[in-house]
Amino acid sequence: IEQMCAKRQRPNLLITGTPGVGKTTFCEALASRSGLQHVEVSKLVREKRLYREWDDELDCSIFDEEMVQDALEPLLERGGCLLDFHSSSFxxxxxFxxxxxxxxxxxxxxxxxxxxxYPESKIKQNVEAEIFQSCLDEAQEAFEETTVSIWELQHDTEEHxxxxxxxxQPSPQHANCLHCS
Ligand code: ADP
Ligand code: MN
Ligand code: MN
Known part of the structure; x- marks a missing residue:
């Protein structure tokens, strides 16, 4: 882990999960406590039009992996990012x-x-994705646990x-790093 940290002065975190689990709420709170930069990828996709296709059925864009990778590259290289996105395979x-x-x-x-x-079809699709833990599976496939820790955290309540x-929170021993202790 220390070796991974040495790549960047400040760590990059990915906060992922099904739409509605509270990624943006969590990231906003953590950003204000940690000074890390909240990068809301879905907003970036919308604002910078990082898509080439439109999903008529769900009435939303299908983000372009390469365009998003290019947009994120300089941010991730600098470090200190709190990346907020439902998808991680790319x-x-x-x-991180x-x-x-x-x-x-x-x-x-x-x-x-x-x-x-959300329309009923979109609610159903997302609830099913959560039941089948699609985002967790996707993250576990994309990230080797030997390279980066994956924490699965329940987020139903304010207490959670x-x-x-x-x-x-950053540890006192390594103030610039959120996962070292
Ligand atoms: P996401 O970014 O994953 O789509 P949001 O952060 O937009 O999710 O949260 C969706 C809704 O759930 C918001 O109305 C938010 O206030 C609420 N919410 C998020 N996290 C919690 C939590 N831990 N406890 C209670 N409500 C939450
Ligand atoms: Mn969000
Ligand atoms: Mn560290």
Whole structure:
């Protein structure tokens, strides 16, 4: 882990999980506590039009892996990024020091997505993805556990978020690194 840290002055973290598990909420809180830069990839995709295709059924863009990789490269090289995205298969494990997969209970997730006014089909698709732990599987395939730690953390309640934030706090021994102790 120390060796991985030496690649960058400040660590890069990936926060992943099904839409609605609370990635953005968690990242905003951790960014303000840690000084790491919150990089909301879905916003970047929208604003910089990092897509070539549109999914008519779900009415959303299909991001272009190469375009997103190119946009993220300078940020990840610099370090200190808190990357917020549901997908991880196209990322390079050497660019990250810690991966956190947030999880939510099925009914909790359903309610959150309903509040977001997602169409029924999109709610169903995301709830199924959470049940089948698609994002966790994707992260475990993309990142060798010997190279980078993967933490699976429950994120149903404020208490869960507080626990997760505490775990991800920088240690006094290595103030620039969030995972060393
Ligand atoms: P994501 O970025 O993964 O799609 P958001 O951060 O937008 O998810 O969160 C979705 C909704 O769930 C928001 O309304 C947010 O306030 C709520 N939420 C997120 N995390 C928690 C939590 N730990 N406890 C309670 N509500 C949460
Ligand atoms: Mn989000
Ligand atoms: Mn370290």
């Amino acid at each position: 990322l390079d494990e050497n660019d 020091d810690l991966v956190i997969v947030l999880r939510a209970d099925t009914s909790v997730l359903y309610d959150r997505l309903e509040k977001r006014h 978020m507080e626990d997760a934030l505490e775990r991800a």
